[in-house]
Amino acid sequence: MHKLSEYVEMAATEYLQETGKTKLDAHWIAEFFQDNGVQDNYPRQDLIAFCAMVQKALTIKSERASKQTRLQLDKAIRLVKHKQK
Numbered sequence: 001m002h003k004l005s006e007y008v009e010m011a012a013t014e015y016l017q018e019t020g021k022t023k024l025d026a027h028w029i030a031e032f033f034q035d036n037g038v039q040d041n042y043p044r045q046d047l048i049a050f051c052a053m054v055q056k057a058l059t060i061k062s063e064r065a066s067k068q069t070r071l072q073l074d075k076a077i078r079l080v081k082h083k084q085k
Contacts, residue, residue: 004045004053007038011050012057022062024055 002010011032015024029051033039038050 001041002037004038004042004050007036007042008050008053008057010036011054012061015054015058016061022058024051024058026051029054 011029014032015028016022019025019028030047033047033050038045039047
């Protein structure tokens with residue numbers, strides 16, 4: 001049995017890979033909740049609360065990716081400016 005936090009990460013990662021979106025689709029998460037055993041392994045877990053946790057994980061992943069992209073762009077710009085001197 002997976003930890004609840006592992007299910008959250010699995011759902012966020014799978015959703016990003018499948019859709020490329022950071023706004024969670026209600027139908028998709030409900031299907032994941034049921035089909036991947038979250039409902040069975042955590043019968044007291046509320047779908048709405050699970051959805052909120054996955055959305056938070058998606059937001060964090062998106063912010064990290066944006067930050068990494070900005071850092072890479074800054075690095076490339078500095079390299080180009082340095083070569084122009």
